Each structure stands twice: as structure tokens, then as C-alpha cells.
Amino acid sequence: GAGVSQSPSNKVTEKGKDVELRCDPISGHTALYWYRQSLGQGLEFLIYFQGNSAPDKSGLPSDRFSAERTGGSVSTLTIQRTQQEDSAVYLCASSFLGSNQPQHFGDGTRLSIL
Amino acid sequence: KNEVEQSPQNLTAQEGEFITINCSYSVGISALHWLQQHPGGGIVSLFMLSSGKKKHGRLIATINIQEKHSSLHITASHPRDSAVYICAALRAYNTDKLIFGTGTRLQVFP
Numbered sequence: 001g002a003g004v005s006q007s008p009s010n011k012v013t014e015k016g017k018d019v020e021l022r023c024d025p026i027s028g029h030t031a032l033y034w035y036r037q038s039l040g041q042g043l044e045f046l047i048y049f050q051g052n053s054a055p056d057k058s059g060l061p062s063d064r065f066s067a068e069r070t071g072g073s074v075s076t077l078t079i080q081r082t083q084q085e086d087s088a089v090y091l092c093a094s095s096f097l098g099s100n101q102p103q104h105f106g107d108g109t110r111l112s113i114l
Numbered sequence: 115k116n117e118v119e120q121s122p123q124n125l126t127a128q129e130g131e132f133i134t135i136n137c138s139y140s141v142g143i144s145a146l147h148w149l150q151q152h153p154g155g156g157i158v159s160l161f162m163l164s165s166g167k168k169k170h171g172r173l174i175a176t177i178n179i180q181e182k183h184s185s186l187h188i189t190a191s192h193p194r195d196s197a198v199y200i201c202a203a204l205r206a207y208n209t210d211k212l213i214f215g216t217g218t219r220l221q222v223f224p
Contacts, residue, residue, distance in 0.1 A: 031210060033212070035212075042200070042214050042215065042216040042217055043200065043202070043212075044214070045211050045212055045213070045214075048210055048211065050210075055210075056210070056211050058196040058211070059211070063161070090156060091157065093157075100144075100145060100162070100164065101162075102134075102147070102159045102162045103147070103159055103212070104159065104168065105149075105156070105157040105158070105159070107156050108155055108156075
């Protein structure tokens with residue numbers, strides 16, 4: 001069966017441009033998570049969704065970052081007016097709802113801001 | 115001080131050695147995850163546990179809720195076990211937010 005799919009796998013863009021990252025969760029997974037891993041740094045929580053709603057957006061670094069999820073499935077993470085410090089690997093994970101459910105990770109999108 | 119601390123940060127071992135990676139946390143949790151990140155970057159969930167002990171092949175994870183401590187053990191280590199191992203605490207109370215440790219980089223030499 002298909003795992004969590006993220007696209008693009010790599011994105012290089014100029015500072016100031018907007019970027020959109022996509023995550024296709026495992027079918028049936030109600031919960032969806034976005035994380036970020038900067039070079040040499042640990043993983044950092046950004047936002048998570050239960051269905052289409054986001055109960056916890058506390059990890060979004062600034063108002064340039066936003067995320068949405070439609071139809072309880074695909075999610076997009078949008079970064080507006082990108083800055084060099086946004087360069088990182090953006091990881092998506094999904095799970096069935098419930099705190100006892102393991103999270104399944106995608107391979108990530110490597111974002112490089114020139 | 116980080117809410118989730120791992121030790122050691124780096125670990126080297128000879129093939130066949132028994133390996134232990136430790137994780138301590140200071141927040142209330144509903145569960146604790148152990149993740150493996152391969153050199154290529156992919157992350158695999160190894161264990162999720164809220165009490166006791168779990169075993170999968172050569173991997174064993176234990177957690178002591180009272181002491182807020184978990185360990186990941188690898189028996190008969192192999193070079194293919196070389197990876198970064200990450201402990202992540204799932205906060206209790208109305209959130210599914212994971213708080214990550216900084217990871218332990220393990221290298222197993224033949």
C-alpha cells in the first residue's frame with residue numbers, strides 16, 4: 001500500500017518567492033502532521049490536523065507560514081515571501097486518530113532558498 | 115533545558131555490541147516514540163509506548179513513567195543499524211504534538 005507521499009522532493013527558489021509543499025497522507029489517516037528539520041538541527045513541530053481542522057498551530061514560525069487540509073486528505077504547507085532561514089527539510093506524517101497511534105512519515109521536501 | 119533530552123549524542127560501536135540509547139523527558143506525556151532516521155533522511159517509527167517494554171527483532175524499548183525515562187536497546191548491533199535515533203514525547207492533554215529529542219547518531223563498524 002502507498003505510504004505518505006510528499007511533493008516536490010526538492011525545491012530550490014529565490015528569496016522572496018512563495019512556495020507550496022504538498023502532503024498526501026495514507027488513506028484513512030485522520031491525523032496529519034507537519035515538521036521541519038533544519039540543517040544540523042533536530043525535528044521541530046509545525047502544525048497538526050485532525051480532519052480538516054488544526055487544533056495546534058503553535059509551531060508555525062511566523063505568519064508567513066500557513067497550512068490547510070481539504071477533504072480530510074491532502075494538505076498543503078505554504079510559505080510566503082521565503083527567507084533563507086526557511087531552508088530545511090519539511091516532513092509530513094499521518095496517523096489514525098488517537099494518541100496511541102504511530103505516525104508514518106513521508107520522505108520530506110528539501111527546500112533551499114537562494 | 116530541552117523538554118526531551120537524549121544521551122549520548124554520538125555513539126560508535128563494533129558490530130555485535132549491545133547498544134543503549136537513553137531518553138529523559140520533563141513534560142507529562144501520553145506516549146513516547148522512538149524513531150530511526152536513515153542517512154538518506156527517511157524516518158521510520160520504531161516503537162510507540164506508554165508503559166513497560168516492547169520488543170521487535172533485535173530492538174527493545176522500555177519506559178519508566180515514574181522516572182520519566184525511556185531506553186532503546188539494540189542487541190547484536192550491525193552496520194545497517196547505523197542511523198540517527200530520535201526520541202519523541204507525545205504531550206498529554208488535548209494535543210498530539212510531538213516534542214523531539216536532538217537525536218543520537220549511531221555508527222556501527224564491522
